[in-house]
Amino acid sequence: MKELMTGNEALAYGAYLSGVRVGAGYPGTPGTQIMEKFASFPGVHAEWAPNEKVALDVGIGAAFAGTRALVSMKHVGLNVAADSLFYAVYTGLNAGLLIACADDPGMHSSQNEQDNRNYAKFARAPMLEPSDSEEAKQFAATALEMSETFDTPVIVRFVTRTSHSSSVVDVDPAAVPPPVKENKPYKREIGKFVMVPGNARRRHPVVEERIGKLREYAETTPLNRIEPGNDDWGIVASGAVYQYAREVFPEATFLRLGMVYPLPEKRIREFAGRVKKILVIEELDPFFEEQFRLLGIPVSGKDVFPIVGEFSPSLIRQAAIKAGILPAAVSGFSAAPASDIPIPVRPPILCPGCGHRGMFTVLKEAGVVVMGDIGCYTLGAASPLEALHFCGCMGASIGVAHGMDKGGIPDRLVAVIGDSTLFHSGLHPLINTLYNQGKTTTIIADNGTTSMTGHQHHPGTGYTLQKQPTVKVDLERMIRGIGFNKVDVCDPNKRDDFRKILEDHLKSDEASVIIARRPCALQSRERRTPPRIDPELCLNCGTCLDIGCPPLIQQEDCVSINEALCTGCGLCVQVCPSDAISQEEN
Amino acid sequence: MKKIDYLLAGVGGQGTILASRILAHTGLELGYDVKTAEVHGMAQRGGSVESHVRWGKKVHSPLVEHGMADYLIGFEMVEAARWLTYLNNNSVTFINRFRIPPLLVTLGKARYPSEKEIENLLQSRGGKVKWLSADDLAKDAGNPAMAGVVLLGALSNLVGGGREIWLKVIKQLVPARFVEMNQKAFLAGRDAGPG
Numbered sequence: 127m128k129e130l131m132t133g134n135e136a137l138a139y140g141a142y143l144s145g146v147r148v149g150a151g152y153p154g155t156p157g158t159q160i161m162e163k164f165a166s167f168p169g170v171h172a173e174w175a176p177n178e179k180v181a182l183d184v185g186i187g188a189a190f191a192g193t194r195a196l197v198s199m200k201h202v203g204l205n206v207a208a209d210s211l212f213y214a215v216y217t218g219l220n221a222g223l224l225i226a227c228a229d230d231p232g233m234h235s236s237q238n239e240q241d242n243r244n245y246a247k248f249a250r251a252p253m254l255e256p257s258d259s260e261e262a263k264q265f266a267a268t269a270l271e272m273s274e275t276f277d278t279p280v281i282v283r284f285v286t287r288t289s290h291s292s293s294v295v296d297v298d299p300a301a302v303p304p305p306v307k308e309n310k311p312y313k314r315e316i317g318k319f320v321m322v323p324g325n326a327r328r329r330h331p332v333v334e335e336r337i338g339k340l341r342e343y344a345e346t347t348p349l350n351r352i353e354p355g356n357d358d359w360g361i362v363a364s365g366a367v368y369q370y371a372r373e374v375f376p377e378a379t380f381l382r383l384g385m386v387y388p389l390p391e392k393r394i395r396e397f398a399g400r401v402k403k404i405l406v407i408e409e410l411d412p413f414f415e416e417q418f419r420l421l422g423i424p425v426s427g428k429d430v431f432p433i434v435g436e437f438s439p440s441l442i443r444q445a446a447i448k449a450g451i452l453p454a455a456v457s458g459f460s461a462a463p464a465s466d467i468p469i470p471v472r473p474p475i476l477c478p479g480c481g482h483r484g485m486f487t488v489l490k491e492a493g494v495v496v497m498g499d500i501g502c503y504t505l506g507a508a509s510p511l512e513a514l515h516f517c518g519c520m521g522a523s524i525g526v527a528h529g530m531d532k533g534g535i536p537d538r539l540v541a542v543i544g545d546s547t548l549f550h551s552g553l554h555p556l557i558n559t560l561y562n563q564g565k566t567t568t569i570i571a572d573n574g575t576t577s578m579t580g581h582q583h584h585p586g587t588g589y590t591l592q593k594q595p596t597v598k599v600d601l602e603r604m605i606r607g608i609g610f611n612k613v614d615v616c617d618p619n620k621r622d623d624f625r626k627i628l629e630d631h632l633k634s635d636e637a638s639v640i641i642a643r644r645p646c647a648l649q650s651r652e653r654r655t656p657p658r659i660d661p662e663l664c665l666n667c668g669t670c671l672d673i674g675c676p677p678l679i680q681q682e683d684c685v686s687i688n689e690a691l692c693t694g695c696g697l698c699v700q701v702c703p704s705d706a707i708s709q710e711e712n
Numbered sequence: 713m714k715k716i717d718y719l720l721a722g723v724g725g726q727g728t729i730l731a732s733r734i735l736a737h738t739g740l741e742l743g744y745d746v747k748t749a750e751v752h753g754m755a756q757r758g759g760s761v762e763s764h765v766r767w768g769k770k771v772h773s774p775l776v777e778h779g780m781a782d783y784l785i786g787f788e789m790v791e792a793a794r795w796l797t798y799l800n801n802n803s804v805t806f807i808n809r810f811r812i813p814p815l816l817v818t819l820g821k822a823r824y825p826s827e828k829e830i831e832n833l834l835q836s837r838g839g840k841v842k843w844l845s846a847d848d849l850a851k852d853a854g855n856p857a858m859a860g861v862v863l864l865g866a867l868s869n870l871v872g873g874g875r876e877i878w879l880k881v882i883k884q885l886v887p888a889r890f891v892e893m894n895q896k897a898f899l900a901g902r903d904a905g906p907g
């Protein structure tokens with residue numbers, strides 16, 4: 127039977143069918159649906175961990191215990207989990223461990239476009255890269271077998287266009303995972319599992335020897351293959367880019383690398399021997415290109431294709447034409463040139479009714495510097511709010527704010543972090559601020575969910591990934607428990623209340639926390655009657671437009687509200703200087 | 713089996729993802745190899761979103777090439793115009809006569825092009841343009857959020873597949889309590905015809 131699946135779904139399916147019974151991850155675009163899909167299979171345990179490092183430790187533990195495990199994250203999540211990746215390569219495991227990790231070339235939804243293939247080489251972990259969903263399913267099985275054969279975690283790399291592309295997967299409706307046998311017995315092997323220097327020194331040669339064996343494996347595995355064609359150009363590619371390149375160079379000979387680390391030297395030489403010239407087509411870093419050059423094999427690569435941004439068939443074709451590798455456009459019709467009338471851009475914005483909007487309007491008026499973090503509230507930096515002045519990575523807001531405080535700036539300063547991000551990596555810097563006698567006010571933008579990635583549960587929601595009711599970590603008690611004395615809770619869309627609390631905290635010399643709590647507008651069902659704007663009273667001054675709420679539209683002589691979009695949150699009512707906006711109590 | 717490339721363009725939250733799934737599954741029913749590509753996450757918060765859907769004998773890339781789209785389905789006027797470079801002079805654009813002004817327009821910092829300008833633009837560059845008041849038709853069928861399904865209805869007249877196939881796919885993909893409504897919206901679009 128044929129079924130359409132995204133790469134994320136297909137990998138989860140393949141892992142399930144291969145007997146994976148424990149999964150852990152942290153949501154992050156484009157990798158989120160891997161764990162969501164895995165969680166839907168019968169008889170598995172799947173969890174959202176507070177962050178990727180915890181997720182990886184959980185996966186490693188499950189594999190130690192003798193159960194196959196799946197861990198998922200987005201590319202930058204592996205930065206957080208890197209410490210654990212490195213030790214797991216040294217200790218090895220017991221049962222198989224698959225780490226699925228999704229890069230985001232082009233940064234559709236990320237703060238950078240790091241190329242995680244480098245992690246494979248850095249940590250000495252083998253890495254596979256599927257080019258479509260069927261391969262994602264198959265590679266999951268292969269990765270788990272490899273993991274057990276070679277006693278190492280295996281990384282499967284996605285990019286946005288393999289994670290979030292759908293393609294046909296062969297599905298056997300009768301297929302079930304292998305029966306749960308006895309776990310592979312766990313043995314207390316101190317020399318293998320306790321990475322103190324003496325043991326680690328004995329493990330490092332094991333790691334290097336293992337990479338040698340994996341290199342041998344790479345020579346024979348069907349994951350890598352030479353696809354014979356016209357030998358004028360030999361194309362080297364993997365993953366989504368392989369599929370683009372196949373379309374742009376339908377006749378060429380290909381070296382198609384399903385295993386991106388370690389690379390098969392003999393096969394590469396065989397390939398180099400048969401083709402006249404080699405073109406390496408790879409998104410982001412010259413990862414293959416450098417290794418070809420180390421082997422002394424001349425190639426074209428980053429001299430033809432960019433090192434930044436996402437590729438597409440169009441981009442590859444244009445670059446190849448420009449470099450004289452392909453003849454100029456052959457087809458009978460030419461692509462339409464870009465528009466000659468300006469098309470207004472449409473960046474993402476906070477939803478109507480979002481509590482972050484109220485918070486940022488108040489922060490803006492207070493004139494404070496805002497150290498932000500990662501989540502929907504990062505959109506507070508966008509016009510017209512422009513009230514967030516830093517966003518680096520998950521959990522950075524609080525530490526950076528504390529550093530600025532100690533470094534000394536004349537402005538008043540706050541840190542803003544979401545609830546899920548606080549659980550991810552905000553607690554340590556929060557403790558640090560208190561411990562090191564900081565005075566930063568941290569605002570927790572608590573909307574009760576992991577909103578940006580599609581509303582996943584976290585330790586503060588009271589539910590697990592598999593929708594089981596569970597302990598709901600109480601933010602206020604937790605923060606008081608750390609030792610904060612000044613903690614307030616407030617709905618940030620009640621601007622007067624929030625402003626009062628903010629001013630009070632900013633005056634204080636102690637480190638403090640404001641929990642700005644308002645359920646995510648996309649999730650909460652609360653809808654109130656949209657406000658009315660009295661055209662007689664409306665000055666058409668545009669003050670309400672400055673809160674950047676989509677339903678508010680400036681007309682000829684007054685502002686109007688698009689009732690279909692409005693949630694009736696009442697924020698605009700509070701900013702109108704002429705009391706033209708009013709709302710029924712209900 | 714000729715390839716057919718589709719580009720669906722809209723604003724986050726307008727239902728481009730459901731529409732592209734319906735289109736993809738219909739292709740599969742008709743015996744095509746199918747691939748799709750879309751973006752999730754940040755862009756979905758009210759930003760521009762586009763989905764690629766490709767039918768063919770064997771499809772490699774999930775992304776449509778510039779100048780190669782056979783059909784552009786614009787859920788919103790300015791979003792249709794944004795993907796102009798994917799058109800060629802054989803392309804057909806289905807465009808929803810519906811505007812969601814981007815924030816910059818709302819703030820008076822950018823201008824929303826007129827219907828005429830968008831029409832001229834699409835027509836001068838990209839073959840045929842078919843206008844549809846999909847939001848109105850969807851509203852008549854029960855909910856304006858089904859505008860995408862109305863557009864698919866109109867499109868279905870040109871790309872094959874009897875109505876039964878499309879209705880069956882809608883039934884497979886839409887939650888049970890919305891099936892009837894969506895089928896009604898689809899048929900409204902189909903009856904409105906390719907125009």
Ligand code: SF4
Pocket residue numbers: 475476477478479480481482502503573577578646647648649757
């Ligand atoms: S999804 Fe929720 S948190 Fe994110 S912008 Fe919309 S309302 Fe705000």
Ligand code: SF4
Pocket residue numbers: 478479656657675676677678687691692693694695696697698699
């Ligand atoms: S009440 Fe005002 S601020 Fe709230 S969603 Fe409606 S238009 Fe936006």
